[in-house]
Structures are given as C-alpha cells and as structure tokens.
Amino acid sequence: MLPLIHQILFFIFAVITGAFGLWGFYRLYLRIRRGAPATERRFDIPGKRILDAVRVSLTQERTFRRRTAISVLHAFIFYGFVFYLLVNVVDGLEGYLRFGIYSDNPLGAVYNLLADVLSFLVLFGVVALVVRRLFTPSKRDFRFTEKTLLHPLLKNNYILRDSLIVSAFIFFHVGSRVLGNAAKVVAEGGDAFQPFSNAVGSVLFGNLSETTLQGWRIFGFWGALGSVLVFLAYFPFTKHIHIFMAPLNYTLKRPVGSGVLPPMKGLEEAMEADEPRLGVEKLEELEWPRLLDAYACIQCNRCQDVCPANATGKALSPAALEINKRMELNVIASHPSPFTLKAAPFESGASTAHPLLHYAISEEAVWACTTCGACMEVCPVQDEQMLDIIDIRRQQVMVAGEFPQQLQTAFRGMERASNPWGISRDKRMEWAEGLKVPTIDENAEPDVIYWVGCAAAYDPGAQKVARSFVQLLDKAGVNYAVLGKKEACTGDSARRAGNEFLYQTLAQENVETLNSIRPKLIVATCPHCMNIIGNEYPQIGGNYKTVHHTEYLETLVAAGKLPLAQLADNVTYHDPCYLGRHNGVYDAPRNLITKMAGEVLDLERQRENSFCCGAGGAQFWKEEEEGRERVSDNRFRELQARLDGAKVASDEFEQTGKIVAVGCPFCKAMLNSTPEKQKRDDIVVKDVAELMLESMQRATGEWVAPTGPVADASPTEQPEVVSAPNATVPMNHGPMDRTGEVRSADAPDAVVGETSADVVNAQPGSPVGNADTQPEPQAAHPEAVTERKAWKPKVEADAKPEADAAPRKSWKPKTGADEVSAAPVAEAQAETAEAPARKAWKPRGSGDDVAPVTEAQAEATPPAEIATRKAWNPKAKSDDVSAVPVVSEPAPDAPARKAWNPNAKADDVSAEAVADAPSAETTEAAPTRKAWKPQAKAEASGETAVQPVAAEAPAKPETASSGGERKKWTPKAKVDARVAEQVSAQAESVEPERVAPPVPVNKSAAEQPAEAQATFTERPKWQPKAKVEAAPVPEAVEAQTIQSESVNETPITEHVHLAEVGENSLEEGQQATSQSGTESQSGTEPSETGRKKWVPKKKD
Structure with a gap:
C-alpha cells in the first residue's frame, strides 16, 4: 500500500489526467459524428454483433491471415494489453488497500503466472517490432510509391515518430511494473509462479534493504499507472487508438458482403437540385463509419500489399487513403495548445477547406481501383477503403463530370443500346445461332432463367461459354429459358464507375422485367451479373435467387445428369474476384475441375487471396493508369509459372494440354489479351463450362477433336483508337475487337468473317498477335465443325449483288x-x-x-487455311459471299x-x-432517310x-x-x-x-x-x-x-x-x-x- 501522501497526490493526478483523457475521447466522438448518416443498418442484432466482435478480437483471426511471424509479435502485445487492463486495476487497489493476490491458491497462481509471462512477451514483442521497423532492410510494408498522394504529416515521418513514442510508452509502462513487482517478490521471499520477476529481482535487488525495496515498489506503481494516465490524454491522437476502435469496427460492421455497394437514396431529387450533392467530395460527406475506419486503421499496409493496382506500379494505395484521412482529422481537430478545453471548428460543424482529392487520394488513384475487394478482405480491422473510392467516383462522374473519357463510350452504349458494347439490342440473340435456345416468350414457365449477360451476347470469346452452357443444360434436360431481347445490361460497370443514375435506369428496367416473370432461379455465367442481381437488386425491389453456372452445374453432376470423362490436361484455376472474394464461391468450380482433370493445380494467390485480372471496377472499358505493367500481365505470369512447373498429367491422349480455367468472361478476355499469352500457344484459357462440354462429349462419344487452332477473334494488328474526346493515348485492342472482324490464324490479314463486337477492351499494351500465333483450341461443339452455316451473320437476300x-x-x-x-x-x-x-x-x-468477295480477292485467304480453322466464329456461306466484306483499302482521312x-x-x-x-424527332421527320456514308476527302x-x-x-x-x-x-x-x-x-x-x-x-x-x-x-x-x-x-x-x-x-x-x-x-x-x-x-x-x-x- 502506498504512503498517504502518495495516495493523495496520485488521486489528484489521476483526476486531472483522466479528465483530459475523457475529453480527448469525447472529441474523437464529435469528429466521427460529423460523417454523413449511414445508409445501411449498423446497430441491428446487438447481441450477435457484440459476440462476433469479442470472438474476432480475442482470436486475432483476421490478423493471422498474413505475416504470421509479425502477427505473433502483435498478438504478444495485444494479449498483454488486454490482460494489463486487469493488472492495472489490481495494482491500483493494492496502492490504496491492504490487498494482494498471492500464489498460495490456484486462482492467484494463474493470475501471477499470466501477468509475469505476458509482461515478458510484451517487452519482447515491442523490441522486436522496433528493430524490424528501424533496422531490417526489408521495410516494404512501410513504403509508398512515388505516385501515391501522401498527407504532409505522413511525408514528415509522422507514423515513425508516433510509433516510437507509443513503443517507448509501452516499454516504460510494462518495464516499470516488472521492476516494482520484482522488488515485491524479493521482499516477500520469492514466488515460483513468477519466474521472470524472480530472475530480475535476484539480479537487481538481491542485496538491497527493505526500505530500498519499498522505494522501488513505489516507483513501479507510479511508473506503471502514472504513465497510463499521462498517455490517456495523448491516446486519441495516436495510431494505437485502433486497440479500442478495431473492436468497435467489428461490432458496427456492414450486414452485407464486400460485393454490395451502399444504396444512394433520393438520387432523382439530388440530381434536380441547383447544387446537387452526390457521392463524396469532402471528408465530412463520408458516412460516419468511414471516419471510424480512419481511427481503426492499424497502418500495417496489408491492404496496399494485396492491391493489384499498387502491385503493378499505379498510384493507388488503400493504406495511404485511410492514413491520410486520419492525418487530416488530427490536423483539423488540433488546437495551438493541448490544454484548450473546447471543440475544434470541424467538431462543431464547420466544413473542411479542401476536398479529399487534395490530400487523401489522387484522381489517378481513384480510377486505378479494380474494386476487387482484396483490401477489404485482408484488412485486420475490416476497413472499407473500396467504398470510399466508389463514393468519390460518384461525385466525379455525376457532379463534376471528371472521369476517364474512354468510359463515355461504354456509358453511351448502356444508355442507348442497353449494353456497354453499344451494339443493337436486336442482335442480343445472335450468339445462339444454330442452337435451340428458348426465350421467355417461347417458354413462359421455365425452372431456370439463364442470364446471358452482355459479354456472352456480344463478345466472341464469351459466346463460346454461353453456347457450351446451354448445350450442357440441354443434355441434362433442364427446363430453362433466356430473356433474349428483353435482357438489358445489369449496370455493374456503370455503378462501379460511379454512374449511379445510369445504373438505376438499367436496373429498374431489369427488375420490372424479372418481377413480371417471377423466376424461380436465375443462373448467370458472369459473376458480375450474378453479384449485382442477387445482392444489389434487392435495394430497388428485386429479390431473386441467383447462382453461378458452376454451382448449378455441380448440382447437375451430383444428380447424375451430366456424365464426365477424364481429361488429360493440367488445369489451374483463377478465382474471379466477384465470384470468390465477393461471394465466397470457391469450391464448386474446383470440384468440377477435379472430376474432369483429377486435381486443380493450386496457385500461391488463390481463393480469398486471389489476384485480380484487372477488368473489374469498369477497368475493362478504359485504359489502365500508368504503371510498371498491366494487372493481367502480372496474374498471367503466375498462372504460366504454375503450369510450367506441373508434371505431364497423362500420355493417354496425343497431347497434354495446359489449361487456365476461369469462371468469368472478363477474366477470360483479360488473360487472353496478355503478351505472354500470345507467346504461349500451349496454354489455353477456358471457362469451366467449356471444359465440361468437352468432358461430357468425350464421355458420350460425341467429341470431335478440332483439327486446327481457333482464336477468340483477337486482332493481329492493333490500330490506334480514340474512343473519347481529346483522348490521345493509343489503345491497343484486347480479345474483344472493336472492328468485329475474325481473322485467319495463319493469314492474319485475311478477313474470314465478322462478329457483332464493336467495342474494344481498351487496355494499354494489349498484345499484338502474329501470323504464327496459335489461338485457343476450339470449344467442344460438334456442330461448330459440321454446321458452319449456323454461324454466318444474318444477311438478307437483297444484300446480295446482282448476278452480273x-x-x-x-x-x-x-x-x-x-x-x-x-x-x-x-x-x-x-x-x-x-x-x-x-x-x-x-x-x-x-x-x-467494301466490295463483294470475288474469286481474285478470295485468293488472299487460301481455302486450305480456312478449312483448317474450326472456330465457330461467324463466316459467310460459300453461296453467299457478299456477306463477307473485304476492305479494299484504308482511308486514313x-x-x-x-x-x-x-x-x-x-x-x-x-x-x-x-x-x-x-x-426520335429526326427519325419521325424523315422516316425513309438513307444511311449516311462518309467519303474520303x-x-x-x-x-x-x-x-x-x-x-x-x-x-x-x-x-x-x-x-x-x-x-x-x-x-x-x-x-x-x-x-x-x-x-x-x-x-x-x-x-x-x-x-x-x-x-x-x-x-x-x-x-x-x-x-x-x-x-x-x-x-x-x-x-x-x-x-x-x-x-x-x-x-x-x-x-x-x-x-x-x-x-x-x-x-x-x-x-x-x-x-x-x-x-x-x-x-x-x-x-x-x-x-x-x-x-x-x-x-x-x-x-x-x-x-x-x-x-x-x-x-x-
């Protein structure tokens, strides 16, 4: 027990420092409250929320997902801190009461042992982490790229300075308690349940008098508890406030997954206002949970480590976004004197002076995000960095009108043709030529609605997936239908790009259509469509059961409706972000591949840690921001290395293939467009449905092996494209060719057919094929070989030239x-x-x-080369050559x-x-108006x-x-x-x-x-x-x-x-x-x- 004078002085000191500490926490509350109201439920089911928060906090399960060694050191400090909440209370009572906990009973022995061991582990953890931060050569997780926008405080080593201050406090706090307890143990004759205190006491205090030992005990009391009280006033401004804010973040987490964006209410009213406020421009316009995120952030940079944009040299750093927010909150809440007992202007309701784009995140970084959700998945405290970026995009698109101009092409296509390709809605069913695919008008009571999606409707590569899937449905006898021309774009790209108004226009149309049909089950081959229909349409009145096609195919296989044969291929699987990370579908595609190929070659970055292909977040419709490489290039190198390192699976067939299996049409397109893929003819990117069709046809004896290579209509020469006003950066074509031409693999300059794709995946640095590039093998469609006529474009009889x-x-x-x-x-x-x-x-x-193909022109593509091409890409019949236009010459002007x-x-x-x-006004005025055709000057x-x-x-x-x-x-x-x-x-x-x-x-x-x-x-x-x-x-x-x-x-x-x-x-x-x-x-x-x-x- 302390002497009386010490008890009085410590009480006064505790009251003063405690008041400052409580005032600091209250001001912290005022700052968080300045955020906009949350649009989602945050306080429902409080009991479950609290239990989940306690479980996640005590198990440290999110921390241990990465950096195991560092997580162990962090756990030492965390568990020590938690237990020290009890230790500090007990020590305080011992200073004022004749009270003590001794090891002569089981409870006391456990308490003393834990206090002693955890004290040592905390000191060890602090020292190890300081050494790692200051002296180890590898400090990647504390660095930012030169392009990343950093707050002035961050540039001035604020994090390092704050970390050293906090580390010094922890070391002094725990060290003081160890010294005081060691003196106590020596004075009481030792304690076997406190081994470290015994060791320190025997070395330092073994021969000291009882009075000296009492002095050390008083020093330990003031050092341990006094430092806590002093630190309490500084605590709300340090990075270590996360030890309180992280459990609060767990408690108030969103009730939905990372793939669901918050709704925007009152959108039409806001658009009609004189000064519309849509999205987020300034700090206080963020929802209050996002301001809480800034204080919960550990500043560990794990989100930056997994960010595909940052990994490829872009300006985006999700960690810098959260840290910059914290720095600005501290600046606008500060006073010239730390003893000022009044709220700062911002805490009282004043607006911030600068927009977020000035200090939190750059405009370039905003548009580099792929919305893959990796940052939210890996964050130990469940911050929502991606949602901040989406809100900033909304303001930039709908209010400021500042966005990458290439997106305008996709926006216009969705506005006018209900698809980002901008192709006529009347052509939405051309992918099904030659197949008996029932529409909802033909089959009004289907058990399954197959949502085709824009990619499968207009992109040749994705059309293979749709054709494969419907053939599997036919084989299994499924009662299904498609919406046909009634189907519109789901609006995923528009919403992720920030064009919420366009998204709601498209979504409302689809919801009205689906509500009139009342589907029992919707199956989608596109994870983006599946995610937005199943998870985001309920926000506007559309509640449907939606599954991915791999999940549905797995049920059909389990029911014995689809026999599968073993394939002699080495297969690895790329997890699409919107299928895996955002919706948790990992096992269904792997189970199907296992039944066909025996095993799935696992990747280092797989399942929830999968690396993005680079197409999400509307990146597919624009150029990537400047960096070291494209995101898809980074991912394909990993896939390529895994396949190259695998052993040959079997010699049963003539050749053992190397296959990258995917479950998303955009992933397939992006991986097919990489330069490395163009060099590797032996690696094929296929959807799981395409593999299943081949396996099923092998099992039933219907398989007809392709006799030649087939490409996904990738162009061999890439023209310079300008898809938006004032865009001067050349954009190379990816697999979705804007020209819509299908070229012969062996004669790249010969046009052998046309597709309906009109808009390019405008990715910079897209690969340029060459004449000897071996494209992707043909999907298993017997009719693709024998029924070539089914895949020619629709050409009216009047389009033929006259006989002479x-x-x-x-x-x-x-x-x-x-x-x-x-x-x-x-x-x-x-x-x-x-x-x-x-x-x-x-x-x-x-x-x-454009002239009809004559015999002389037809020699540009020898008949032998066309005969070996087994692609089902559109091609005109021999008796209708006028449908195959051949350009006679380019006209640059x-x-x-x-x-x-x-x-x-x-x-x-x-x-x-x-x-x-x-x-419409013009059309009505001139109903017989002829098509306008330009003439070269x-x-x-x-x-x-x-x-x-x-x-x-x-x-x-x-x-x-x-x-x-x-x-x-x-x-x-x-x-x-x-x-x-x-x-x-x-x-x-x-x-x-x-x-x-x-x-x-x-x-x-x-x-x-x-x-x-x-x-x-x-x-x-x-x-x-x-x-x-x-x-x-x-x-x-x-x-x-x-x-x-x-x-x-x-x-x-x-x-x-x-x-x-x-x-x-x-x-x-x-x-x-x-x-x-x-x-x-x-x-x-x-x-x-x-x-x-x-x-x-x-x-x-």
Missing part, C-alpha cells in the same frame, strides 16, 4: 450529268495491290470501299463517324443502330471535299424489291439547278461531293468553329447532292491508290467521340457540321424550307 454485277464501286454522290463519278475510284482500286485487312471500324461506303451505322438496312436504321441512332491535293445541301427533299432512293426486301442502298442525287447557281462561283477548288471532314481527335465539339454548325429542325430528310459543273478531282483517286499500296502507313484514328461532331446538337434536332484541320472556311444561307444550307467559300 462487278465488284461494288466506291460510293460517291452521282452527278446529274453522267452519274458515273464513282467509276474512276473503282478503277483505281482495281489496279492496287491485295486489299489489306481492315484496321479500324468505319461505316461501309466510306473511303475504303475518312471521318470515323460512329453515329450512323450503315450496317443496318436502309429501311430499318432506327431499329438496328440503337447505340448511336439520331433522335482528297487529301493529296490539299483540298476539302464539300457538297452543298439542297433545301428541298432529294430524290427517293431505290425502291424495295418485289419481295418486300430492300436492295443495297446507293444514294443518287439529281441535278439541282438552283443549288448549282448558288455555288458555281465557289466550286472550282472543291470535289463534287459533300463529305463531313474528319474532326481532329484533339479537339472537342466546343472547340470547333462556330460557323461550322447549322440547324435542321425543319428539314425532312438528308440527301447528298452533287453540283453539275464539278468533276471528280483526279488527285483524290491518286491519293486513294497510294494509300492502298501503303498498307503499313499509320492507321486511321477510329471511333471519334460523338461529342466532337456535335452529339448533343444531334439529339436536340440539330446537325453539327465538323470542320477539318485545313484552313477552309464555310458559310450558310437560308433556304426555302427555313434551314440554313452550307455553302463553301473559296480559299484565299
């Missing part, structure tokens, strides 16, 4: 004088070299004319205007070109090709055939004397055609000259007209011939964003006329219809 027709000539508006202006171009093209493969998407009829898709029939433009069709002569627009309605196009089907559309313009008189004086330096000049890729629509825009609100329809006097400029033909011979010239920049050519004006009933980079000027004159017509002016 020569190759189609280059399109040009024909003059009224002779109507043969296109003939020189066709003749010049006939004399050029072999037509090169089309490099970039352009409307047919533009400068690089032709404007790649995306809005008008001439692939659609002339009488069905509004139905087919959904993605970029004109506004005569760049060789330096002149701008222009054509006056007549005010009156042009001549009608060719009438439909007797069978009701419309012939190939060719615009014909009659002589317009009135227009000829108006422009005869200015037409000497222009070509006899009106062409929309290409928009410079580095200019937006707003930057174009004001005189280059005109309205056409009263114009009934558009028809190019040619002036009588003007004749074809021979230089233009010469330039086209030269370009045809120069195949290796820089390809055109395709997909100029519609905003650059006046997209908004088009949708409001106005027409934007772009002006080329030349110095030509133009003017307007009013016509009889009231519409200003474009009149070229002479050059100076």
Whole structure:
C-alpha cells in the first residue's frame, strides 16, 4: 500500500489526467459524428454483433491471415494489453488497500503466472517490432510509391515518430511494473509462479534493504499507472487508438458482403437540385463509419500489399487513403495548445477547406481501383477503403463530370443500346445461332432463367461459354429459358464507375422485367451479373435467387445428369474476384475441375487471396493508369509459372494440354489479351463450362477433336483508337475487337468473317498477335465443325449483288450529268495491290470501299487455311459471299463517324443502330432517310471535299424489291439547278461531293468553329447532292491508290467521340457540321424550307 501522501497526490493526478483523457475521447466522438448518416443498418442484432466482435478480437483471426511471424509479435502485445487492463486495476487497489493476490491458491497462481509471462512477451514483442521497423532492410510494408498522394504529416515521418513514442510508452509502462513487482517478490521471499520477476529481482535487488525495496515498489506503481494516465490524454491522437476502435469496427460492421455497394437514396431529387450533392467530395460527406475506419486503421499496409493496382506500379494505395484521412482529422481537430478545453471548428460543424482529392487520394488513384475487394478482405480491422473510392467516383462522374473519357463510350452504349458494347439490342440473340435456345416468350414457365449477360451476347470469346452452357443444360434436360431481347445490361460497370443514375435506369428496367416473370432461379455465367442481381437488386425491389453456372452445374453432376470423362490436361484455376472474394464461391468450380482433370493445380494467390485480372471496377472499358505493367500481365505470369512447373498429367491422349480455367468472361478476355499469352500457344484459357462440354462429349462419344487452332477473334494488328474526346493515348485492342472482324490464324490479314463486337477492351499494351500465333483450341461443339452455316451473320437476300454485277464501286454522290463519278475510284482500286485487312471500324461506303468477295480477292485467304480453322466464329456461306466484306483499302482521312451505322438496312436504321441512332424527332421527320456514308476527302491535293445541301427533299432512293426486301442502298442525287447557281462561283477548288471532314481527335465539339454548325429542325430528310459543273478531282483517286499500296502507313484514328461532331446538337434536332484541320472556311444561307444550307467559300 502506498504512503498517504502518495495516495493523495496520485488521486489528484489521476483526476486531472483522466479528465483530459475523457475529453480527448469525447472529441474523437464529435469528429466521427460529423460523417454523413449511414445508409445501411449498423446497430441491428446487438447481441450477435457484440459476440462476433469479442470472438474476432480475442482470436486475432483476421490478423493471422498474413505475416504470421509479425502477427505473433502483435498478438504478444495485444494479449498483454488486454490482460494489463486487469493488472492495472489490481495494482491500483493494492496502492490504496491492504490487498494482494498471492500464489498460495490456484486462482492467484494463474493470475501471477499470466501477468509475469505476458509482461515478458510484451517487452519482447515491442523490441522486436522496433528493430524490424528501424533496422531490417526489408521495410516494404512501410513504403509508398512515388505516385501515391501522401498527407504532409505522413511525408514528415509522422507514423515513425508516433510509433516510437507509443513503443517507448509501452516499454516504460510494462518495464516499470516488472521492476516494482520484482522488488515485491524479493521482499516477500520469492514466488515460483513468477519466474521472470524472480530472475530480475535476484539480479537487481538481491542485496538491497527493505526500505530500498519499498522505494522501488513505489516507483513501479507510479511508473506503471502514472504513465497510463499521462498517455490517456495523448491516446486519441495516436495510431494505437485502433486497440479500442478495431473492436468497435467489428461490432458496427456492414450486414452485407464486400460485393454490395451502399444504396444512394433520393438520387432523382439530388440530381434536380441547383447544387446537387452526390457521392463524396469532402471528408465530412463520408458516412460516419468511414471516419471510424480512419481511427481503426492499424497502418500495417496489408491492404496496399494485396492491391493489384499498387502491385503493378499505379498510384493507388488503400493504406495511404485511410492514413491520410486520419492525418487530416488530427490536423483539423488540433488546437495551438493541448490544454484548450473546447471543440475544434470541424467538431462543431464547420466544413473542411479542401476536398479529399487534395490530400487523401489522387484522381489517378481513384480510377486505378479494380474494386476487387482484396483490401477489404485482408484488412485486420475490416476497413472499407473500396467504398470510399466508389463514393468519390460518384461525385466525379455525376457532379463534376471528371472521369476517364474512354468510359463515355461504354456509358453511351448502356444508355442507348442497353449494353456497354453499344451494339443493337436486336442482335442480343445472335450468339445462339444454330442452337435451340428458348426465350421467355417461347417458354413462359421455365425452372431456370439463364442470364446471358452482355459479354456472352456480344463478345466472341464469351459466346463460346454461353453456347457450351446451354448445350450442357440441354443434355441434362433442364427446363430453362433466356430473356433474349428483353435482357438489358445489369449496370455493374456503370455503378462501379460511379454512374449511379445510369445504373438505376438499367436496373429498374431489369427488375420490372424479372418481377413480371417471377423466376424461380436465375443462373448467370458472369459473376458480375450474378453479384449485382442477387445482392444489389434487392435495394430497388428485386429479390431473386441467383447462382453461378458452376454451382448449378455441380448440382447437375451430383444428380447424375451430366456424365464426365477424364481429361488429360493440367488445369489451374483463377478465382474471379466477384465470384470468390465477393461471394465466397470457391469450391464448386474446383470440384468440377477435379472430376474432369483429377486435381486443380493450386496457385500461391488463390481463393480469398486471389489476384485480380484487372477488368473489374469498369477497368475493362478504359485504359489502365500508368504503371510498371498491366494487372493481367502480372496474374498471367503466375498462372504460366504454375503450369510450367506441373508434371505431364497423362500420355493417354496425343497431347497434354495446359489449361487456365476461369469462371468469368472478363477474366477470360483479360488473360487472353496478355503478351505472354500470345507467346504461349500451349496454354489455353477456358471457362469451366467449356471444359465440361468437352468432358461430357468425350464421355458420350460425341467429341470431335478440332483439327486446327481457333482464336477468340483477337486482332493481329492493333490500330490506334480514340474512343473519347481529346483522348490521345493509343489503345491497343484486347480479345474483344472493336472492328468485329475474325481473322485467319495463319493469314492474319485475311478477313474470314465478322462478329457483332464493336467495342474494344481498351487496355494499354494489349498484345499484338502474329501470323504464327496459335489461338485457343476450339470449344467442344460438334456442330461448330459440321454446321458452319449456323454461324454466318444474318444477311438478307437483297444484300446480295446482282448476278452480273462487278465488284461494288466506291460510293460517291452521282452527278446529274453522267452519274458515273464513282467509276474512276473503282478503277483505281482495281489496279492496287491485295486489299489489306481492315484496321479500324468505319461505316461501309466510306473511303475504303467494301466490295463483294470475288474469286481474285478470295485468293488472299487460301481455302486450305480456312478449312483448317474450326472456330465457330461467324463466316459467310460459300453461296453467299457478299456477306463477307473485304476492305479494299484504308482511308486514313475518312471521318470515323460512329453515329450512323450503315450496317443496318436502309429501311430499318432506327431499329438496328440503337447505340448511336439520331433522335426520335429526326427519325419521325424523315422516316425513309438513307444511311449516311462518309467519303474520303482528297487529301493529296490539299483540298476539302464539300457538297452543298439542297433545301428541298432529294430524290427517293431505290425502291424495295418485289419481295418486300430492300436492295443495297446507293444514294443518287439529281441535278439541282438552283443549288448549282448558288455555288458555281465557289466550286472550282472543291470535289463534287459533300463529305463531313474528319474532326481532329484533339479537339472537342466546343472547340470547333462556330460557323461550322447549322440547324435542321425543319428539314425532312438528308440527301447528298452533287453540283453539275464539278468533276471528280483526279488527285483524290491518286491519293486513294497510294494509300492502298501503303498498307503499313499509320492507321486511321477510329471511333471519334460523338461529342466532337456535335452529339448533343444531334439529339436536340440539330446537325453539327465538323470542320477539318485545313484552313477552309464555310458559310450558310437560308433556304426555302427555313434551314440554313452550307455553302463553301473559296480559299484565299
């Protein structure tokens, strides 16, 4: 017991320091309370929440997931700290009461033994961790990349300074208690249940007097308990506050998994506000649990270690995000004097001065996140770093309008065609050609709804998965149906990119469709679709039972409905993030692979520790941020090394394959697009369904081995692509080719068919294939070999050329004088070299004319090579060669205007070109409007090709055939004397055609000259007209011939964003006329219809 004077002084000291400590914790509460209200339940089922928090805290199960040795040292300190809560209370009572716990009874012996042993373990742990931080050469988990945005306090070694202060406190606190207890043990004659205190006492206090020993006991009391009281006031500002905040985080965790994003309520009202507040811009706009995350953070950098963006050299660090938040909270809550007993302005309700993008996370880092959830999975205290990033994206997209421009293409596709590819919804069932796939209209009472998804509907590689899966369903006799054209994009990419408004538009449509059907079970081959339908649609009234196709196939195999044969392949499995980490599906695909291949070659990073492929978080639709490498490259190297290290499974078949099995179409596309994959013909990336179809067909004797390699329509040459305004970084194509062409594996320049894919996976550094690259072996479809006709594109009979027709000539508006202006171009093209493969998407009829395949052109792809290609990719029949367009030459200067898709029939433009069709107002005004086709300008002569627009309605196009089907559309313009008189004086330096000049890729629509825009609100329809006097400029033909011979010239920049050519004006009933980079000027004159017509002016 302490002397009386010490008891009085210690009591006063405890009251003062305790008051400061409580005030500090209260201010901590005020800071966390400043956050926005939580949108999810955080206090329901309190009993269960508390029990879970106690279990997770005491077992340290989340800490032990990684860094085992460090976790053990941390556990020493944690368990010591917890037990010292009791030790400090007992020591305090001993200072004021004649009270003590002795080892003469079992309870006392256990208490003394634990206190003694844990004291030693705490000291050992502190020393070891300090040595590791300061002196070990490997300190990766305390470092950040040069690109990572760091708070000024963090740059000034705040973490290191704070860690040393806290370590010194722990060492002094526990050390003082050990010294005081050692003096007590020596004075009492020793204690066998306190071995370390005995050892210290015998060495230091063995020969000291009783008075000296009492002095050491008083020192130990003040040192141990006094330091705790002093530290209590500093504690709320240290990193070690996590010892209190972590259990609180466990208690208040989200009731849903990491794959579910919080809902946004009142979205429409917020969008209509004068100053909409959507997403998060400033610190106080984060939900209050996210501010709690900042104080719960251990600052261990484990989330940074597993982040795929950080691992590949990007600017993103989830750890830096949380630490920066903590630093800013400490700064805005600080006072000049630590003894100021009032709340800081921020704690009282004042707004912060700077947005999060200034000090917490950079804009580049925000868009580098793949939303894989690895950071949330590995975090020992269950922080929600990914949700902060999503909220910041929401503000950037819906309020600031600041986001990667490549995403605009995907957004527009989802808005107009209900899919990010931007392909017509009418083509959503083309993947099922040749198969009997029932739609919901044909089978109104299915047991299973197969959700195909946009990838399987439009991407050739994913189409193989869908075809394999439905064949397995047919074999098992499952009563299923698909939604067909009623299916829309789930909105996953839109929501992960921050476009919540677009997501809710798409989701509401799907929910209404599904609620009308009332599906019993939804099966999806895309984990992203499965996750969002099953986990996020309930937020808007859609509650459905949803499973992944591997889970459903496992039930069919278990029921004996699908026999499987053993495959002689070495198979490793890549866990998709949205299937595994976000939804916990790990065993179903592995069980199926085990039944087929005997075993699954395990990876170092697998299951919940799997490494992302790089496609999530809308990364698939944009370029990756600058770093050392692509995420997919990093992952494929690991897969490749594992397969190379495996032994040959069997010699039963001719060749033992190396297969990377996946369960996600985006994972398949990303892994197929890596440069290393292009070099490794022996490694094949397949979905589990594709493997099962082969195994099942082998078991039933239906298997027909492919005789040649087949690719997933990966391009062999990658053009420079600009998919958004002012985007200047070239984007190489991945496996989802924007051009939609399928090329022969052995003759890469020969187009052998077309697919419906129009949008590229715009990943930087995508691999460029070569002629000797062996693509992926064919999926096991017997009909893919024997029923090739089923996979040709739908071509109407009227699309065939006439029997005696020569190759189609280059399109040009024909003059009224002779109507043969296109003939020189066709003749010049006939004399050029072999037509090169089309490099970039352009409307047919533009400068690089699309002609029917003739016998001479067909020699570019020898019949033998086509015969060996077993891909089921679309290919025209031999008797319908007009369906296989061959580009005769590239036209670099032709404007790649995306809005008008001439692939659609002339009488069905509004139905087919959904993605970029004109506004409804325009369509109604001109129901028979012909498809617009650009014409290359005569760049060789330096002149701008222009054509006056007549005010009156042009001549009608060719009438439909007797069978009701419309012939190939060719615009014909009659002589317009009135227009000829108006422009005869200015037409000497222009070509006899009106062409929309290409928009410079580095200019937006707003930057174009004001005189280059005109309205056409009263114009009934558009028809190019040619002036009588003007004749074809021979230089233009010469330039086209030269370009045809120069195949290796820089390809055109395709997909100029519609905003650059006046997209908004088009949708409001106005027409934007772009002006080329030349110095030509133009003017307007009013016509009889009231519409200003474009009149070229002479050059100076």
